[in-house]
Amino acid sequence: MIEYLQLMKHELALTLLVVFLLLGKIGGWFTANDRLVSLVNLLLLINFVAGFFGNETGRLFGGWFVNDPLATLEKNILNLGILLISLFSEDWLKKHRHVPEFYLLLFSTLLGMFFMISSGHFLMFYLGLELSTIPLAALSNFDLEKRQSGEAAVKMILSSAFASAILLFGISLIYGAFGTLDYDRVHSMMLGGSLEVFAFLFFIAGFAFKLSAVPFHLWTADVYEGSPVAVTAFISVISKGAMVFVFSTLLYYVFSGRGEIWYPVLIVLSILTISVGNLFALRQDNLKRFLAFSSISQIGYILIGIAGGTIQGTASSVYFIAVYLFSNLAAFGVISVVSSKTGRESVSGYRGLYKTNPGLGWILALALFSLGGIPPTAGFFGKLFLLTAGAARGNYVVITFAALNLVVSLYYYLRVIRSVFMDDQEAPVQSLKSGVFFKIAMFICVAGILLTGFATGFYEYIYQMSIGK
Amino acid sequence: MNLFLLLLIPVLTAAGIFMFPTRQAGRVALAGTGIQVLLSMVLLGLYIQARNTGDTSAFIFQSRIAWFPAFNIEFYTGIDGISLVMILLTAAVVFSSVLVSWKIETMRKEFFILLVLLSASAYGFFISLDLFLMFFFLELAVIPKYLLIGIWGSGNKIYSANKLVLMLMAASALVLVGLLGMYYNSGGGTNSFDMLRIAQSPLPVFIQKVFFPFLFLGFGIFTAIFPFHTWVPDGHSSAPTAASMFLAGISMKLGGYGCLRMAVYLMPDAAREYSWLIVLLSTIAIIYGAFATLMQTDLKYINAYSSVSHCGFVLLGIGMLTPSGISGAVIQMVSHGLMTALFFAAIGMMYQRTHTRQVAGLGGLLKVMPFIVTTFYIAGLCSLGLPGLSGFVAEMQVFVGSWEHPGIYYRIATVLACMSIVVTAVYILRALGQSMLGPFGRSSFSTLEDASWNEKLAAIVLIAGILLIGLAPFWIRSLTDPGTNGIMEQLNRIAALN
Numbered sequence: 001m002i003e004y005l006q007l008m009k010h011e012l013a014l015t016l017l018v019v020f021l022l023l024g025k026i027g028g029w030f031t032a033n034d035r036l037v038s039l040v041n042l043l044l045l046i047n048f049v050a051g052f053f054g055n056e057t058g059r060l061f062g063g064w065f066v067n068d069p070l071a072t073l074e075k076n077i078l079n080l081g082i083l084l085i086s087l088f089s090e091d092w093l094k095k096h097r098h099v100p101e102f103y104l105l106l107f108s109t110l111l112g113m114f115f116m117i118s119s120g121h122f123l124m125f126y127l128g129l130e131l132s133t134i135p136l137a138a139l140s141n142f143d144l145e146k147r148q149s150g151e152a153a154v155k156m157i158l159s160s161a162f163a164s165a166i167l168l169f170g171i172s173l174i175y176g177a178f179g180t181l182d183y184d185r186v187h188s189m190m191l192g193g194s195l196e197v198f199a200f201l202f203f204i205a206g207f208a209f210k211l212s213a214v215p216f217h218l219w220t221a222d223v224y225e226g227s228p229v230a231v232t233a234f235i236s237v238i239s240k241g242a243m244v245f246v247f248s249t250l251l252y253y254v255f256s257g258r259g260e261i262w263y264p265v266l267i268v269l270s271i272l273t274i275s276v277g278n279l280f281a282l283r284q285d286n287l288k289r290f291l292a293f294s295s296i297s298q299i300g301y302i303l304i305g306i307a308g309g310t311i312q313g314t315a316s317s318v319y320f321i322a323v324y325l326f327s328n329l330a331a332f333g334v335i336s337v338v339s340s341k342t343g344r345e346s347v348s349g350y351r352g353l354y355k356t357n358p359g360l361g362w363i364l365a366l367a368l369f370s371l372g373g374i375p376p377t378a379g380f381f382g383k384l385f386l387l388t389a390g391a392a393r394g395n396y397v398v399i400t401f402a403a404l405n406l407v408v409s410l411y412y413y414l415r416v417i418r419s420v421f422m423d424d425q426e427a428p429v430q431s432l433k434s435g436v437f438f439k440i441a442m443f444i445c446v447a448g449i450l451l452t453g454f455a456t457g458f459y460e461y462i463y464q465m466s467i468g469k
Numbered sequence: 470m471n472l473f474l475l476l477l478i479p480v481l482t483a484a485g486i487f488m489f490p491t492r493q494a495g496r497v498a499l500a501g502t503g504i505q506v507l508l509s510m511v512l513l514g515l516y517i518q519a520r521n522t523g524d525t526s527a528f529i530f531q532s533r534i535a536w537f538p539a540f541n542i543e544f545y546t547g548i549d550g551i552s553l554v555m556i557l558l559t560a561a562v563v564f565s566s567v568l569v570s571w572k573i574e575t576m577r578k579e580f581f582i583l584l585v586l587l588s589a590s591a592y593g594f595f596i597s598l599d600l601f602l603m604f605f606f607l608e609l610a611v612i613p614k615y616l617l618i619g620i621w622g623s624g625n626k627i628y629s630a631n632k633l634v635l636m637l638m639a640a641s642a643l644v645l646v647g648l649l650g651m652y653y654n655s656g657g658g659t660n661s662f663d664m665l666r667i668a669q670s671p672l673p674v675f676i677q678k679v680f681f682p683f684l685f686l687g688f689g690i691f692t693a694i695f696p697f698h699t700w701v702p703d704g705h706s707s708a709p710t711a712a713s714m715f716l717a718g719i720s721m722k723l724g725g726y727g728c729l730r731m732a733v734y735l736m737p738d739a740a741r742e743y744s745w746l747i748v749l750l751s752t753i754a755i756i757y758g759a760f761a762t763l764m765q766t767d768l769k770y771i772n773a774y775s776s777v778s779h780c781g782f783v784l785l786g787i788g789m790l791t792p793s794g795i796s797g798a799v800i801q802m803v804s805h806g807l808m809t810a811l812f813f814a815a816i817g818m819m820y821q822r823t824h825t826r827q828v829a830g831l832g833g834l835l836k837v838m839p840f841i842v843t844t845f846y847i848a849g850l851c852s853l854g855l856p857g858l859s860g861f862v863a864e865m866q867v868f869v870g871s872w873e874h875p876g877i878y879y880r881i882a883t884v885l886a887c888m889s890i891v892v893t894a895v896y897i898l899r900a901l902g903q904s905m906l907g908p909f910g911r912s913s914f915s916t917l918e919d920a921s922w923n924e925k926l927a928a929i930v931l932i933a934g935i936l937l938i939g940l941a942p943f944w945i946r947s948l949t950d951p952g953t954n955g956i957m958e959q960l961n962r963i964a965a966l967n
Binding site: 312315365371374375376380381384385387388391392394396399401402403404406407410411414417418421422456459462 | 482483535536537538539540601604605608609611612615616620626627630631635639643645646650652653679683737795927
């Protein structure tokens with residue numbers, strides 16, 4: 001029994017939170033939004049800190065559920081992300097009528113991701129995936145009075161359903177090929193038959209949807225634009241992050257013997273993803289759409305790192321997700337506070353932001369430089385490690401392509417920075433006052449952006465965890 | 470001495486500027502950069518002492534700290550004579566660029582913080598012995614450069630800032646690919662970014678030939694290699710004075726230093742293989758830059774294009790792969806750094822008073838601002854290679870070095886490059902004569918004031934450097950020669966192996 005408690009600690013904690021919110025909602029315990037948000041933030045903080053202690057490695061339910069150090073680390077990273085989102089959305093949340101439901105859905109989808117990360121069996125993986133997807137569609141619609149939000153939700157649910165169907169088809173082909181869905185046994189039975197290749201291709205196509213890799217990215221921009229900022233941040237960071245974690249585990253473990261199949265697929269996907277993401281990001285004026293396309297191109301870089309096929313591939317992609325979490329959430333934090341106070345979400349609306357809000361200006365600049373991979377921010381190390389890991393196979397043409405694409409991405413990040421620092425406009429965003437939770441969130445993000453790169457221990461820690469995988 | 474001090478002081482200075490009130494920002498920056506000048510003098514003393522006591526290792530004051538052990542990346546630092554003179558150059562240029570920015574008013578704090586951080590990136594670059602670390606410092610300059618030009622620049626500043634930053638980012642991308650190529654092919658299986666280790670166990674010739682162009686072109690763009698020099702004129706002219714001084718004085722030298730340290734030192738075979746191409750491109754840059762300067766009417770553009778030409782000498786000296794050529798390239802880097810910084814400083818001082826940089830709109834300034842005009846003349850004469858000033862020593866050394874190369878092709882290139890000196894004399898003398906002598910360009914010029922204390926001090930620091938090299942070139946040779954000999958040994962050893 002103790003074993004269950006220890007191995008499933010992260011999942012159980014989230015379940016408790018969900019149950020608590022559900023009961024509270026039914027029992028009408030929550031009257032004031034303010035207090036509820038503070039309470040949940042406190043609980044999330046406890047949840048995050050507790051995630052570091054008393055972790056065990058082991059298997060449950062006949063190998064369906066696996067917990068190991070890397071999975072624990074990944075869950076902790078996601079826990080931190082959700083804490084940050086909750087902190088910086090305080091302003092939006094306090095005005096919202098359905099806060100308990102928001103958290104309820106948010107934690108359910110996170111729970112699904114945890115199960116996905118810890119899955120040892122394709123069915124478990126699929127259950128986790130569905131648990132994480134369906135509440136997400138509801139969350140996209142959480143700006144209840146905005147029509148765009150509804151549109152986003154519909155697009156989200158339809159494309160997710162489609163992706164799930166393809167994935168499920170891939171899984172069924174795997175079952176057809178091996179007669180089992182257990183990771184270990186599938187791994188040991190890999191022989192290289194054409195049915196396996198077929199199954200793998202469907203499987204990877206479904207994943208590409210979830211990762212919004214090109215050519216399966218079409219839903220991304222609309223969903224990002226329509227959803228509330230908090231949800232957009234969640235989709236772009238937490239949901240993508242979880243998918244990357246699972247993806248590298250599956251490739252490196254279950255399909256580890258079939259590198260010759262997945263390597264070209266990943267390379268093609270990454271080249272497409274980087275170029276399309278970059279090209280479309282060049283011309284966006286809405287900041288959320290802009291970040292949507294920029295996050296598409298980031299996924300391309302992650303795929304290059306994973307394609308390297310070494311332990312560095314896992315370690316650098318996990319590291320990059322952590323760095324990306326800090327950077328992207330810092331950017332979304334600024335967008336969230338400006339959007340909730342003034343309703344502005346366009347690049348041109350941010351002109352002259354630095355003059356009135358120097359703090360926000362610096363945070364946004366740091367976040368964007370980090371996304372662009374410029375030192376001293378952690379994004380530099382993240383990108384570089386991905387490229388270094390990816391170059392392990394000697395594919396320097398791809399690496400050159402990716403490196404030169406950093407120039408394109410820098411161009412569009414600079415566009416926003418220029419707007420903030422150098423341009424003027426008649427009515428710039430007024431001087432904004434932000435709450436204490438927002439400040440804490442931004443402090444953590446900035447510290448993360450500046451320190452996770454320099455501080456050598458963090459990457460080393462992830463690397464050590466990855467070796468055991 | 471612990472080389473971390475060189476990084477620590479700029480960082481502390483930046484923190485100090487941030488903490489003190491805005492009107493103290495200049496003083497804190499001046500104090501910080503002044504301490505840095507003293508520190509680099511102390512470093513010079515300690516270096517000479519170490520050499521005199523018989524320390525013959527290639528790099529001294531070495532220290533290693535594991536940084537990212539998973540990738541074999543180390544915070545590995547150390548200096549030799551070449552890096553030492555570059556550090557001295559950086560300290561002098563940054564100190565005087567703080568002085569000439571004394572009157573900056575918009576966002577004063579931010580300006581000085583960015584300037585000081587920019588200098589930190591240069592110090593870091595020159596002390597790195599780990600290729601990854603070097604790349605980190607190379608890229609560290611991106612944020613300050615962009616913001617300095619974009620916020621405090623003049624003219625078409627956003628366009629220039631974008632052009633400069635993006636072209637240099639593309640250059641860094643090429644450098645990065647070259648680095649990764651070396652990393653995965655170094656030292657018989659143990660991937661390493663350690664410069665000395667890569668130098669000791671040479672890379673396979675094929676690998677060198679593949680990756681040398683990446684590194685050389687990448688760093689070459691920083692040094693305005695033809696045809697990728699186009700960021701120089703726009704970037705330098707739009708930047709505020711201090712940033713122009715830094716960009717032309719230091720930033721372009723990062724490229725020359727990188728070519729020398731990474732490309733030539735680590736890939737000697739490929740350097741021999743490609744030397745014809747380097748010589749060709751640098752000769753074009755020298756001549757093209759000189760003729761392009763003739764057509765310019767804006768003083769900043771004149772200096773920017775002449776930088777293209779002068780930095781061509783750096784690459785020419787490197788491309789000849791002879792001992793005198795390489796040592797000439799190093800001296801040319803220092804000399805050009807001081808001279809061009811002085812030139813930009815003088816232009817800045819004059820622009821502040823006359824609000825024009827057009828040669829045709831000026832005139833007669835000698836009567837009202839003798840100090841600034843003298844500064845101009847010293848910079849100009851140094852640029853055209855007057856004996857007694859550093860430009861003569863450097864260019865002479867490069868020419869001697871390139872004549873040492875016996876190939877007929879290289880001889881022709883040397884002759885062509887030599888002839889550019891005449892063109893240099895034409896544009897320098899014409900520009901100086903028209904803008905400084907004769908009747909006043911505008912009657913309002915007669916009330917202008919000469920340099921203030923800070924501007925005088927800034928000019929004197931740089932002029933002292935120019936004279937020191939020009940009148941006593943042996944001291945700089947004695948510093949850089951062990952470094953150049955190391956590079957030559959590497960080149961010759963490999964030639965002997967094959």
